[in-house]
Amino acid sequence: MRERYIEIVNGITDYYKGSVNLLAKEEKSKVITITLANFGLIRVVLRNINKEKIYSDSENYEPIENGPVQIRKIENGYLVASIGERNNEQVVFTYECDEVDFELDSYNYSNVKINKKYIKDDYRVKLGNKIAHNLLMKHATLGDEFLNEKEKNILPVAMWIAILDSSQNFIKLPDCNKIFDLFIQYNGRYEKEEFLQKAIQIEKDYEHINEVREVCKIMKDCLDELQTCKDRGIYFKMEEKLIDYLCYWNYLDPEYEVYVNFTNYMKDACGNFEINDSKENTEIKNYIKNKVGSKLVKAGFEEEYPFYRIKTEDKVYVLEFEVIDNQKVNIKMLQEIVDESDKLMELLEKMDYKYLKPEDINGWDEEICKSKKDIDEELETILDCLLVDKTLSKQNGKLGIIGGIIVAIISYLLWKPSILICGVIGIVTCIILVNIEKYARIFMTLWNEGDEENENE
Incomplete structure (x- = not known):
């Protein structure tokens, strides 16, 4: 396998020239890292270095012309050449060493950010x-x-x-x-x-x-x-x-x-590959997954960190938690009414809502949270909105519709007005009953939710 790795490293072009780093490892050992775009990183570990030499740009060191890192087998080990910088000047570092080992990290390159x-x-x-x-x-x-x-x-x-x-x-x-x-x-x-x-x-x-x-x-x-x-x-x-x-x-x-x-x-x-974020703030990530995520799942959201999704009778919600600079959290939220969003209807013909991201439909909301308290407050706002939306689902207008029809029929039987007038009376009654029912449901939902929270405390 070493020969295959040498072939890979020697075949790397100047496309990766800016991603080569030379690090000291321990006495007589060094590590050359090559970041491979978004999909991986190769470490070339040089062991038991016997000889080092630096060539300036003017000396035109030939073996490096084929790529930023070159490895060649020699009689007593390996000759490794790598581009680098010294005193703001591009140079070529060369090493003769006994052994060359390789390590490859494969990263998840599917979660790319689009401006x-x-x-x-x-x-x-x-x-x-x-x-x-x-x-x-x-x-x-x-x-x-x-x-x-x-x-x-x-x-x-x-x-x-x-x-x-x-x-x-x-x-x-x-x-x-x-x-x-x-x-x-x-x-x-x-x-x-x-x-x-x-x-x-x-x-x-x-x-x-x-x-x-x-x-x-x-x-x-x-x-x-x-x-x-x-x-x-x-x-x-x-x-x-x-x-x-x-x-x-x-x-x-x-x-x-x-x-x-x-x-x-x-x-x-790419699901089994590593996430390329060695400096990720695990405390914030764990807080979102364990505390915030558990509340969302309890409310009916499906978890696929950093995404949480739910589809109610009327709406689709998509949440994404994006950690910024390992300190702040950007909460992206997409909420679309199914029957009133042409974009959502078109997309749902092409994919399951469980694959949706906020960016799929322009107009998603964003909230930057600088502390756990901010995250909690935003979460409560989201959950309250969800409760209200569930309360005001399509089924909740039935009482108003039925009441409007009954009043229209009674009006016709008692006073014999025209069908048009009966229809207007029925519609007005329906609107009044729907609004009474709507605000009553909202009040009762939030009241019950408050009681549950007090009991839990």
């Missing part, structure tokens, strides 16, 4: 672009053997998404990832043709979506041209043609389903 200002009812598209790039960089850097089966199975969709994402570069949309960064990291193991061959495989799973078929047709045409001509310009022309099929996709578009399925699938695919 709020970039979300235009297309959160899943932006999220899918980021996750697809992470997955493909992982595949390009580490190879098949470091991917689980779910990651391997979804590669065609990731490639399809990555090609479309890269095309945004032509119209200078923010946050697009260039496909040629991936091609360089693949270093000939995957190129344009392989990408296209895999990407168009998704057509069979999305034959019901015309736009997906159209995109796959453009890709097929490019693939046919590349079979006879290796001109790089063919690929650029294809990306230009794809612009019409990527810029304005949002929750209303059928092809949004591809991104919804991909992002939800990747959440499960």
Whole structure:
């Protein structure tokens, strides 16, 4: 396995140049860490260092030209070269050592943050672009053997998404990832043709979506041209043609389903990987999970930390607890009335509410809590809102409707007015009874809740 790790490290390109760090471990030992985008970290442990040398940039140390870290077997061990800095000057550190060991951490790269200002009812598209790039960089850097089966199975969709994402570069949309960064990291193991061959495989799973078929047709045409001509310009022309099929996709578009399925699938695919946050405030996290979370679960929420979700008869609630700078907590809350939110209805046709995030629908609320007391107060406000909403569910208007009908019938039997007048009397009566019932239920709910809290204390 050591030989495979050496091959991986030697194959890392300058894309990772800024993420190489050199650390002292113990006497005659050092550690080179390479942060691999959002998906992992490699530690190269050098043991029993016999010789060290530093080369300045002007000396043009050749072995480092192939990548930021290079490892070579020599007669008495290994020669390791790594880029670094000394006195604000870029240099190359070289070490001859007896042994080289490797450690790999795999991180969950599916929970990517998207800047709020970039979300235009297309959160899943932006999220899918980021996750697809992470997955493909992982595949390009580490190879098949470091991917689980779910990651391997979804590669065609990731490639399809990555090609479309890269095309945004032509119209200078923010946050697009260039496909040629991936091609360089693949270093000939995957190129344009392989990408296209895999990407168009998704057509069979999305034959019901015309736009997906159209995109796959453009890709097929490019693939046919590349079979006879290796001109790089063919690929650029294809990306230009794809612009019409990527810029304005949002929750209303059928092809949004591809991104919804991909992002939800990747959440499960990355579920067993570590969270890349070594400085996470475990006290706040445990407080949310144990005290706050237990109250929400008791109220009916389904827990999937940091998310809590519930669907009542009328509404969907989605809460997310985001720890900021390991001190403050940002509580995001999405609450949508099912029958009155076209966006929610469209999304619920594409995914189960248990996958929803606040960012899926623009207009979620945020509350920054600087202390546990702030968190508790916000929690009580949320639970009170939920109690009131449950109290005022669709079923709670029955008394008013029945009362209005009865009054309308009695009015007709006693005074024989026109049907129109009876209808107006019935509607007015219904409104009065519904409001009386509504405020009575709210009062009784909050009163009972207060009694329960006093008893618990």
